[in-house]
Every structure is written in C-alpha cells, then in structure tokens.
Amino acid sequence: MREEYTRRHFPMAVDQSSGAMTPDYTQLTSVRVPLDQAADALVSPDASGHTPIVVLTRRQNRISNGSLLIAVVILAGGILWSVLAGNFLLISAAIPLSLVFFVLAIFRSFLVRIPEGAYGLLQQRGKYLRTIESGTQILPPWIVVSHLVTRRIIPFDVPVQEAPTQNNVRSTVQALVTFTISDAYRFVYSISASDFDQVFQAACQNTLRAMVRQISSDEVNNLTRRDTSELRDALSNASEPYGVKMVKVNIIYAHPPVDFVRSQEARQLAMLQQAEQAEQQALLQRMQTDGETLARQAVIARVGRERDELQVQVQKAEIRRRVVELEAQADELRISKLQERLNSYPRAAEWEWQGEQLEVVRGLASNTHAVVQMGGGSTDLAQAFSLRDSWQDQSVQANTDPTAPTRKTSSKSQQVHEK
Structure with a gap:
C-alpha cells in the first residue's frame, strides 16, 4: 500500500524491486494568458496536473473597442442622418452621446483588476515599475501588468533515491516542502518557474542526502518523526535569494531497500x-x-x-x-x-521389729495349715511360742477390756507360704 501511495504521489520515486526510475517532471510551471483570463489560469491545473504559480500576461489593448465602436457608430449615424434629413439638431444630440461612450471606453482602460491571491508586477516601457496587491487598480494605459504571481502556499514534492546512510545503506526518502513567494519581483526577474523547480529540487535533495548521511540504517524509519527545523532553515537559506519563504518541511516516507530490510x-x-x-x-x-x-x-x-x-x-x-x-x-x-x-530411740526399732513378728504370729494363729520355716534352731521356736502366748493374752484382754490400747501392727508377713 505504501508503494502504491509512492507511485501515485511521487512519480520520481524509485521502484526498489526493479531499480527503474520514472521520467522526470516539473512541478512549478507558468502560463501565458490575457489579463482577463489570469484569474482562471491561477486556479486551473495544466496538462501535467499542476497549477501554475506565475502568469505572464499577453499584451492587450486595455481600451474597450466595443465602446469606441459604439461611439463612432453613433457619431457617424447622427451626421449621416442630419445630412439626409437636413436637420442638424440630430448632430448636436449624436455628438454628446458618442462622447459619453468614448469617455467610457477611455476610463475603462485605466481600470486594472488583479485577481485575489496574486501579486501584480507593473512595467512601463519594458521596465519594472512596482508590485501591486489584489483588487481593482487605476493605472494609465501605458503602464501594463507584466506578471501575476500566486500568493498561496505551494506544495513541492522532493523524492530522494539511494541516499547513502552512515553505514552506506542506500535508502529512499521522500519529503513534502511547502513554501510561499514572499518577493514576487525577485522570483520573477531572478529565475523562471521551471528553472526554480530544478534548482529547488536539487537543493532539497542535497539537504536530505546530507541529513541521511548522518544517521545509520536503523534510524531511517524514524525520519518521519524527526524534527525538521534544521532542514527547513537550510532550505530557507538556499531559497531566500529567489524571494521564497519556507513554511514547513515534512518527511512523509523513509525506508531502506527491501533486501536490506529482509x-x-x-x-x-x-x-x-x-x-x-x-x-x-x-x-x-x-x-x-x-x-x-x-x-x-x-x-x-x-x-x-x-x-x-x-x-x-x-x-x-x-x-x-x-x-x-x-x-x-x-x-x-x-x-x-x-x-x-x-x-x-534404740528401743523404738526393737518395738517395730516385735510388732512385725507379732503380725506374723497372728497370721500363723489364724491359719492352722501354715508351715513355718525356722532357720535359727530352738531359740526361734521358743521365741515363736512366746509370741503366740503373748498374742493370745492380748486377745483375751481385748475381749474383757475394750478400752485397752492395742499394738499397731503391720500387714506385712515374713516368709509365709500356704501349703
């Protein structure tokens, strides 16, 4: 889609696939027409599709031939009619009427109409006189309008092919420059429109190439977003001698070769x-x-x-x-x-020991089948019988006197085995 836009709006652009360049063309043109047709010429495209920026006027008699012819016809008719009729009063009426048409024809020759949106350059005897603005001006017939120069903003396409970058990659850059003609005299008498086209095209291309030379191939795609104030100043300095003022510079297309991009x-x-x-x-x-x-x-x-x-x-x-x-x-x-x-208390231990023995004896007394194993001979046997007698005495005493104190005995048994 970008290539289609380029081919449509930039016929000088290079076709990167074939490397061919379309024929050159001129964007700034001029045309020669009569002054009364200059207004239409400044807004009508020519055969190449471009609107002329300068109109060279053809020399034309500014006295209205129609009014003069009417005045002559009225005067001749009045004279002839008065001679044939023998009434000289008709001559007195025809002369003022013809004089009115004659004065009208002469007065209209002093009126010059400059179309809106254009400058008018005046000449007298082939020499530049001054520049006038748009509108109706009163000028003598011997002062003529030699050129009409447009005052509108003029777009100018600048295609640049195979511009080398910093790393020597051939890139295609296209810019759109807009300018105005600030000094019509210098523009007309310093250079023609077609010549300025070539000069300005070369200046723009050289400036763009110098700018591309300062960047690498990776930065080419970013040129469309780059500030172009320096580029505009450089072009202003180059075109200032021709009475041209830069308005804006836009880089609308910047791309490396297709093979390089791939x-x-x-x-x-x-x-x-x-x-x-x-x-x-x-x-x-x-x-x-x-x-x-x-x-x-x-x-x-x-x-x-x-x-x-x-x-x-x-x-x-x-x-x-x-x-x-x-x-x-x-x-x-x-x-x-x-x-x-x-x-x-040495007796307390003996008391406790006897209590334990007494508890054993009680167990023996209540169990007639118990067998007591003695290991101490007759002494242990005698001691056991004495303990039994003592326990029986205590039992009898307890039965006869309930208030008598009893010995606290332990529940332990020593070496008692039931048979």
Whole structure:
C-alpha cells in the first residue's frame, strides 16, 4: 500500500524491486494568458496536473473597442442622418452621446483588476515599475501588468533515491516542502518557474542526502518523526535569494531497500532466538542452582533438627541424672535422719521389729495349715511360742477390756507360704 501511495504521489520515486526510475517532471510551471483570463489560469491545473504559480500576461489593448465602436457608430449615424434629413439638431444630440461612450471606453482602460491571491508586477516601457496587491487598480494605459504571481502556499514534492546512510545503506526518502513567494519581483526577474523547480529540487535533495548521511540504517524509519527545523532553515537559506519563504518541511516516507530490510529482519529474528535460548539456559541454570540450594537448605534443616533433638535428649538425660541425684540425696537424708532417730530411740526399732513378728504370729494363729520355716534352731521356736502366748493374752484382754490400747501392727508377713 505504501508503494502504491509512492507511485501515485511521487512519480520520481524509485521502484526498489526493479531499480527503474520514472521520467522526470516539473512541478512549478507558468502560463501565458490575457489579463482577463489570469484569474482562471491561477486556479486551473495544466496538462501535467499542476497549477501554475506565475502568469505572464499577453499584451492587450486595455481600451474597450466595443465602446469606441459604439461611439463612432453613433457619431457617424447622427451626421449621416442630419445630412439626409437636413436637420442638424440630430448632430448636436449624436455628438454628446458618442462622447459619453468614448469617455467610457477611455476610463475603462485605466481600470486594472488583479485577481485575489496574486501579486501584480507593473512595467512601463519594458521596465519594472512596482508590485501591486489584489483588487481593482487605476493605472494609465501605458503602464501594463507584466506578471501575476500566486500568493498561496505551494506544495513541492522532493523524492530522494539511494541516499547513502552512515553505514552506506542506500535508502529512499521522500519529503513534502511547502513554501510561499514572499518577493514576487525577485522570483520573477531572478529565475523562471521551471528553472526554480530544478534548482529547488536539487537543493532539497542535497539537504536530505546530507541529513541521511548522518544517521545509520536503523534510524531511517524514524525520519518521519524527526524534527525538521534544521532542514527547513537550510532550505530557507538556499531559497531566500529567489524571494521564497519556507513554511514547513515534512518527511512523509523513509525506508531502506527491501533486501536490506529482509536481511535485518532475519538477523533480528536470529538474535531474538539466540536471546531466547540464552534466557532458557539461564532459567534452567537458575532452576538447577535453586534446586541445589533447596537441597542444601533441606540438609542443613535436617541436621539442625537432629542437633536440636540431640540437645533435647541430652537435656532429658541431664534432668534424669539430676532427678536420680536428688532422689539419692533424699534417700541419704532420710536414712541419716532415720539413723539419728534410731540412735536417739534404740528401743523404738526393737518395738517395730516385735510388732512385725507379732503380725506374723497372728497370721500363723489364724491359719492352722501354715508351715513355718525356722532357720535359727530352738531359740526361734521358743521365741515363736512366746509370741503366740503373748498374742493370745492380748486377745483375751481385748475381749474383757475394750478400752485397752492395742499394738499397731503391720500387714506385712515374713516368709509365709500356704501349703
């Protein structure tokens, strides 16, 4: 679509696929017409489709021939009619009437109409006199309008083919320059419209080539968004001697060769693929590193847990050891106190021992089938019988006197076995 736009609006553009250039053409033209047709000529395109910017007027008698002819006819008719009729009053009426038409014809020759949107250049005897603005002017017949120069903004297409970049890539650039003619005298008498077309085209192309030479091929596509104030100033300096003022410069098309663009796209695609592969490798490496880090952290955590468990076990063992020590100390304290008590009351231990023996005897007395194993000979036997007699006496006493105190006995038995 861009190539179609280029071929339509820029016939000088290069067809990059074939490398052929279309024939040259002229954008700024002039035309020669009578002054009364100049208004239409300044707004009508010529055969090439371009509107003329300068009109060269053909020399034309500004006295109205129609009014003069009417005046002559009226005067001749009045004279002839008065001679034939013999009435000279008709001559007196025809002369003023013909004089009116004659004065009207002469007066209209002093009126010059300059079309709107144009300058008029005046000449007297072939020499430039002055420049007048649009509108109706009163000028003597010996002062003529030699040129009409447009005052509108003029667009100018500037195609540049195979402009080398900084890295020597041939690029195509097309710009649209708009300007106005600020000094009609200098524009008309310094150069013709067609010659200015060639001069201005060359100046624009040289300036664009110099600008393209300062950039790389990667920046060519960005020229359409680039500030063109420096380019406009350079063109203003080049066209100022011809009375031309730059309005605006727009770069509307900038593109490297198609083959170069394809190679650049292929290279960028390869670079993107390499970058993607490098990124994937980096991701895999990072994943591997993260896995190793996680495994190392897991090992460290496990070792830490085991160390904590070992410390807990050590603390428990220390607590158990401390408990054992405290229990041993308590037992030692209890034994020492018991020993002190025994030392203080030696009969109390014997009393407790006899109480235990008495409890055994009670068990024997209530169980006739019990067998007592004696290990001390006749002494133990005699002691057992004496204990039995003592227990029986206590039983009788308890039956006769309920208020009598009884010995507190233990429930323990010593070496009693039922047969």
